[in-house]
Amino acid sequence: MLHQVLFDDRQDAGRALASRLADARLPPPVVVLALPRGGVPVGAVVARRLHAPLDLLLVRKIGAPWQRELAVAAVVDGGEPELVVDEVMAERTGADERYIREQMQHEWQEILRRREQYLEGRPPVPVAGATVVLVDDGIATGTTVRAALRALRRRGAARLVLAVPVAPHDTLTSLRRDFDDVICLAEPTPFRAVGLHYGDFHQVGDDEVIAALQSAPAG
Numbered sequence: 001m002l003h004q005v006l007f008d009d010r011q012d013a014g015r016a017l018a019s020r021l022a023d024a025r026l027p028p029p030v031v032v033l034a035l036p037r038g039g040v041p042v043g044a045v046v047a048r049r050l051h052a053p054l055d056l057l058l059v060r061k062i063g064a065p066w067q068r069e070l071a072v073a074a075v076v077d078g079g080e081p082e083l084v085v086d087e088v089m090a091e092r093t094g095a096d097e098r099y100i101r102e103q104m105q106h107e108w109q110e111i112l113r114r115r116e117q118y119l120e121g122r123p124p125v126p127v128a129g130a131t132v133v134l135v136d137d138g139i140a141t142g143t144t145v146r147a148a149l150r151a152l153r154r155r156g157a158a159r160l161v162l163a164v165p166v167a168p169h170d171t172l173t174s175l176r177r178d179f180d181d182v183i184c185l186a187e188p189t190p191f192r193a194v195g196l197h198y199g200d201f202h203q204v205g206d207d208e209v210i211a212a213l214q215s216a217p218a219g
Contacts, residue, residue: 006166006186009200010038010137013165013185014045020183021133021163022049031130032216033057033152035144036118037204039136044212046135046163054216055125056209057134057152058114059144060107062100064093073100074147077115079124081108082151118209122218128156134179137201138194139167142175149178166197 007013030052034043040056047054058077064070072095076082083104090100115121132152139145149160162172162179168191172184188197195201 005199006197010041014042018046018049026131029130031125032133035136037209040209040212042137043135044216047216053125057148058111059148062103071143075104075107076151077111084147084150129158131159132157133161133163135163139164142171
């Protein structure tokens with residue numbers, strides 16, 4: 001079965017997503033958080049349409065000691081590091097607390113470096129009491145998104161809205177407990193990769209992230 005191209009590019013996806021979000025009449029105040037790098041061009045379009053501040057939500061995975069691509073935890077930006085641990089995977093892979101804490105410090109330094117690079121050290125937009133719209137250009141496994149949602153819940157977001165152009169149905173189902181609302185424009189079956197559903201899915205560079213951030217409200 002051939003994949004179906006659903007969006008011309010990330011801006012096209014952002015416009016479609018923004019239209020659905022505008023119709024949802026989200027309770028204010030609304031904050032848009034984008035997952036870099038691919039989610040930022042999408043999030044910028046959404047933030048402009050909703051007249052809401054745009055910020056980044058930087059997340060770094062902590063991989064298993066013997067297989068770094070297998071996530072056992074994640075560190076999420078929030079002024080202070082928010083650590084979200086997958087207790088089952090950590091125990092299964094032998095990633096003890098000491099290992100996770102050591103890796104957390106390393107990944108936190110990378111988060112700080114990227115926030116300085118993209119936002120020149122601008123502090124995170126407060127989310128406590130807000131309707132938070134978490135935007136990415138698509139979801140595959142959901143590991144990063146799950147960590148982001150759980151950290152935002154701990155930071156006091158009043159309502160969590162997951163907004164993505166495309167994702168597999170089973171991944172959204174597995175995330176259901178972590179968000180209040182979801183707006184996903186397409187759940188193709190079979191699902192192979194996010195990029196297959198875009199005409200243009202180029203790798204987003206740092207300059208494009210910075211330009212997208214500067215094009216949207218900053219709070």
